[in-house]
Amino acid sequence: MSAGVGVDLENLWIRFGDFVAVRDANVHIKGGDFFSFLGPSGCGKTTILRAVSGFLEPSEGNVLIGGNNMKGIGPNKRPTALIFQNLALFPLMKIWENITFSMEIKGASARERRKRADELLDMIALPGQGDKLPSELSGGQRQRVAIARALCAEPDVLLLDEPLSALDLKLRQHMRTELREIQQRVGITFIYITHDQGEALTMSDDIAVMRAGVIDQIADGKTIYNDPSTAFAASFVGENNVFRGKVLDVRGDQALIRTNRSGDLLSRISTANQGKMNVGDDAMMFIRPEALSLAPTGSQGDHFVTAKVNHEEFEGNVFNIFMEGDGGKELKVSIPNHGQSFEDHSGQDMTLEYDVNNAVAVPAGELAAE
């Protein structure tokens, strides 16, 4: 297959009456990429997908697929295939008929269709299951049939609308790997919608983090995890501890923040916000639970945090310590389990240490709901 066809969203606005579902989205998706839209439910990510597939006309702005403006082109004329959240397999058709539906409507003979269905069934590791009905397959198998059906249409862009959300955890993790493999094998552009940051991080080349119709950040998974540009992105992707405060001093790419509870702490300013944060601004500082480590009690300085331990738990690979944190949220610390002895510190004050490069400061903003 070719390098794949890119998708561009230009100043895309989608409104339903007074409600703005998508606000001025500008996204460039490279051909052959696995691109994810990540956001909580109701953030407008499915709306974007429907605009790309052609079920929705944007209120403003353009959708370009392979550089061609898709305005006025219906879903059946676009080089996209959508995998629905509930898969939408045709319940009365056998598996092979489902898979080759796109061929049937073009008038392909039954023999051609059978042949193609068998190839695709081999590809999705369901050989010989073509004569079953969708209701006779398991969730994971149906999932793969839906992918095969979409691929059979030979789309330039495959759109996936939370296709794994209905599966149980084990299967979901397995399907992640499988989806990624399929994408790399066929080499076409995948646009993936999810609210599960784990799925987005493991599969995607690039991720767009969305909040209430707005795209907060577009970057690869590592960048989004390590260098979030907004408070929302920092709190939505992965677990994070938040410290609220005001900027006390800016030193190059670092800022000293006077936090509400934990004294003055030094933090790196996230790349997107460098030069934009000024002394006196409301700020938020984020440190991942695994970036905190225990320090000798009473250590003082701009990279030490002291707080009272609420409770502790043992999770196998890590010990989690929950401490009194900022704004009603507990401060969580994860200590890797190396087999060291671990005593209960509940009720005591403990001091934690962090590397300033692992702390990220962003302008104060909305946090993701728990």
Next chain:
Amino acid sequence: MTTDKIIRVSIWIYLGIFFAYLLGPLIIMSATAFNSPSFPRMTPWECLTFNWFGELFRDERILNGIWNSILVGFGTVILSVSMGLAGALMLTQIWPKLRATYYTIIIAPILIPGVVLGISTLVFWDRINRMLGLGADSVLSNGLFLTIIGQSTFIASYCMLVLVARLQRYDIALTEAALDLGATHAQAFRKVLMPFMMPAILSAAVLAFLASFENYNTTTFTFGEYPTLTIELAQKVRYGITPAISALAFMIVALTVFFALINEANIKRKKMIAEARKDATVGELAGKIEVPGLISRNPAAIALIVLVIGVATVTASAMTYSPDQCIADVQEQKRLETEKRIQELRDRRAKEAAEKAAAEGAEGGATQTAPKPSNNSGFGGVFAPNTLQNEGTDDGASDEGADDGAAGSSNNSGFGNVFDPNALGNDNN
């Protein structure tokens, strides 16, 4: 314990009454189709006969009525199901705020009396016909056309209700998936929505056909030159009814039960296949879903087979069995009974006359002339004791004697041969 028993018994009694109420008339009517008297009745049971079926199939008007009903039925099915489907689809597409209003409007014909629909159909199309300047023989005033249109006005609403129920379970994502895979709207409709709707379309069609077949009050205004079966029956009943009507009723009942059982057996079979498939691999299935699977644990299928065998037996016996002998016997018996009654009557009369004569004799004394029995009486000799006397030797005789006398009776009866058993016998022959 005892209250439990009472409750159970009363439930059975209730069920018995309920089913008797529901099915009793049908059973009795069906039975009259096989009884020989020319008025449909079950008692007294005279002779088993299949002649009424033959009679039915020789009745031109009934046959014509059935044919018209079928024509109207098919027309109504096509028109009602397509209108119902369009209405149902519209209901799912329409602006939500209008939905309730739309629903009310489209359901309204069910609530309007059929008579009103019939009259309005007739008036409306007559106006249209005149507006277009067409004659009385145009399509628009054709009974077939009017009946189909008139019945469809409300049958389409029934169909829509059936179709909406199915459509509500349809996932619109399926149509979207079809479009997304390159299908046109027409293809998505034909290949995805229609197959999904098929079961509901079939039930709607059956419902529409039955509703059309049994409709009378709308049709009665619109049938024109195409009287349907219900119309023919109603007209026939006005001049008295024969067991041929019962025969028709029996056939309709039998057919209904037959199709209901087929349907039931089919549903049961599918359920069993689905169950079997659930806990068996494809390989196992090949040997498993065999003919026994159809019958075992499927009461409807068993009942169906029993019914078919029953019908076959009845038909076969109808081919070979002739009720003529029985009918002749019954007629003979009736004749004898009639005669016996006549004889009794005569006897009584004779006795009365004799008593009268004796009384007169006693009053008038020996000198009084007793009224001479002669044939010149005002009653044409009916009451003449002599005549009676002459007629037989069995005046005070027993029943056997009466039989003998009747068998050998002559033509000089006082009743002018009206009750002459021989004459009856001649008629019968």
